[in-house]
Amino acid sequence: xxxxxxxxxxxxxxYCAYSAADLAGSMRLQYxxxxxxxxxxxxxxxxxxxxxxxxxxxxxxxxxAGCLEGDCHFLKGNIMxxxxxxxxxxxxxxxxxxxxxxxxxxxxxxxxxRFAEIAEEMTERIKKLGxxxxxxxxxxKQEAADxxxxx
Amino acid sequence: MIVAQGKPIAEVAKxxxxxxxxxxxxxxxxxxxxxxxxxxxxxxLASALRMLRKKEDKPLETVEVTLSRQCDPEYMDQLxxxxxxxxxxxxxxxxxxxxxxVAERFDKWVVPALDTKFAGGALEHGxxxxxCGLCGECVLHKTGGxxxxxxxSKSILNGPCGGSQDGKxxxxxxxxxxxxxxxxxxxxxxxxxxxxxxxxxxxxxxxRDGGPRKVVREDVMIK
Numbered sequence: 001x002x003x004x005x006x007x008x009x010x011x012x013x014x015y016c017a018y019s020a021a022d023l024a025g026s027m028r029l030q031y032x033x034x035x036x037x038x039x040x041x042x043x044x045x046x047x048x049x050x051x052x053x054x055x056x057x058x059x060x061x062x063x064x065a066g067c068l069e070g071d072c073h074f075l076k077g078n079i080m081x082x083x084x085x086x087x088x089x090x091x092x093x094x095x096x097x098x099x100x101x102x103x104x105x106x107x108x109x110x111x112x113x114r115f116a117e118i119a120e121e122m123t124e125r126i127k128k129l130g131x132x133x134x135x136x137x138x139x140x141k142q143e144a145a146d147x148x149x150x151x
Numbered sequence: 152m153i154v155a156q157g158k159p160i161a162e163v164a165k166x167x168x169x170x171x172x173x174x175x176x177x178x179x180x181x182x183x184x185x186x187x188x189x190x191x192x193x194x195x196l197a198s199a200l201r202m203l204r205k206k207e208d209k210p211l212e213t214v215e216v217t218l219s220r221q222c223d224p225e226y227m228d229q230l231x232x233x234x235x236x237x238x239x240x241x242x243x244x245x246x247x248x249x250x251x252x253v254a255e256r257f258d259k260w261v262v263p264a265l266d267t268k269f270a271g272g273a274l275e276h277g278x279x280x281x282x283c284g285l286c287g288e289c290v291l292h293k294t295g296g297x298x299x300x301x302x303x304s305k306s307i308l309n310g311p312c313g314g315s316q317d318g319k320x321x322x323x324x325x326x327x328x329x330x331x332x333x334x335x336x337x338x339x340x341x342x343x344x345x346x347x348x349x350x351x352x353x354x355x356x357x358x359r360d361g362g363p364r365k366v367v368r369e370d371v372m373i374k
Contacts, residue, residue, distance in 0.1 A: 095206070
């Protein structure tokens with residue numbers, strides 16, 4: 001599946017990751033086109049329901065990017081997000097999608113290069129994992145694997 | 152409030168494995184407050200079940216509705232329009248009471264999505280503790296507002312027992328000895344002499360020992 005291009009949704013806090021993405025752009029940094037950004041007022045706003053919705057609609061990976069710990073504009077939003085992602089991982093394991101497909105990252109608004117690095121890191125990880133079981137590409141991959149086996 | 156906790160998703164999925172369309176019913180009462188079966192949890196469970204089934208190539212259709220309460224017949228009336236013929240199974244996200252009210256009302260296969268734990272309250276955000284044993288005859292006036300029925304592991308009325316060590320219960324060092332709490336509280340209230348009264352054997356027939364209970368108030372009955 002070397003041609004697999006994952007769809008990754010990044011929920012980004014307005015005060016850090018979203019600005020960092022802006023900075024990465026201004027710095028002309030390259031990062032994979034697989035990332036779809038969703039702006040949030042705070043990483044603490046990343047509700048489990050929107051994370052699940054992303055997966056249900058076929059996302060191969062989701063990550064939440066919030067401020068560095070101790071730097072949250074709303075004091076503890078990123079700490080809460082961290083706990084929620086931990087819970088989301090448990091739920092994704094229960095569903096069988098896999099906890100590795102969701103992650104929490106922390107960065108500041110001035111860390112444009114780190115933003116690009118995170119995008120790279122997550123894309124690599126999801127490429128290794130292959131398509132999500134809910135992605136139509138997964139069924140095609142399984143079919144191909146079955147055919148291979150039959151040979 | 153009644154405190155409940157969600158069952159593992161796989162367990163609920165097993166209960167509804169034959170269904171193609173389910174109705175997930177939340178409850179706006181206690182289980183919303185203890186974050187186990189409210190509108191949000193209905194959304195999460197329905198989404199998780201849909202994904203689980205889609206993964207197995209057996210798509211599941213879900214209808215989501217959250218009632219103000221599931222333990223009152225008038226709210227069951229509101230549920231009627233959602234219980235269509237093509238609903239194979241109703242998943243109730245209420246406590247055991249709500250599940251039974253739904254099952255009594257509708258001719259459908261009804262399954263519980265929660266494990267009902269106890270009658271208690273929030274100790275802090277995300278932590279709930281048991282406080283009432285629903286024994287049918289309150290004794291809190293005799294024990295300084297601390298329930299010996301449910302907070303003492305042995306439910307003894309003339310405590311503490313020999314298992315009380317350093318203020319903790321012998322069953323678990325994390326559990327406070329209820330009778331130590333009662334003693335300390337009565338001492339601070341200057342009412343230690345009240346503890347000298349020997350409490351007679353409790354009439355457990357007013358609790359579950361008397362079989363299922365019912366409260367009837369003729370003055371507020373309509374029919």
